[in-house]
Amino acid sequence: MAIAFTKVKLPFGWLGNMSPYRVLHDGKWWQTTEALFQALRFKPDCPDQIQTQIIKAAGPMNAKFVAKAWKHKMIVEPMSEQDVANMEMVLRLKLKQHPELCKWLLATGNEEIIEDVTSRSASGNHRFWGAALVDGNWVGTNTLGELWMKLRRELREQEDAKAVVRGGE
Secondary structure (H helix, E strand, C coil), X not given: XXXXXXXXXXXXXXXXXXXXXXXXXXXXXXXXXXXXXXXXXXXXXXXXXXXXXXXXXXXXXXXXXXHHHCHHHCCCCCCCHHHHHHHHHHHHHHHHHCHHHHHHHHCCCCCCEEEECCCCCCCCCHHHHCEEXXXXXXXXXXXXXXXXXXXXXXXXXXXXXXXXXXXXX
């Protein structure tokens, strides 16, 4: 059985980038990982102050809209290797700065984690970051879910290593 997350207020919504977990990066507080993720697609010293506009956006969706409006100034191609690396980095920050999320992530066991984009358009990047349920099967790359499962494996390995050390004391 898969753990599918969609909206912030629904079960497992904390896995989404729109969830209200602030992160500190390079001395700046970002209201959500979505805002930081979008800002990382731009040059920090861009004369249009795009990152400043993103950080001041009223919410994560507005941050995303600011980024889309300036797409022509992006230095990181959406869905590229660097984009995925940036996503992984913001997820790591989220876990490090909100330790309760590490416990929640480990509590997902071995279930597949999927960003459920079934209700969204089949076009665009939705099925790159998530997957849609089509005729009983998940269709999409589910990159966000894959990153969460990678981080969960790493957390589990760290917990196992700690248990070995404690056992040897």
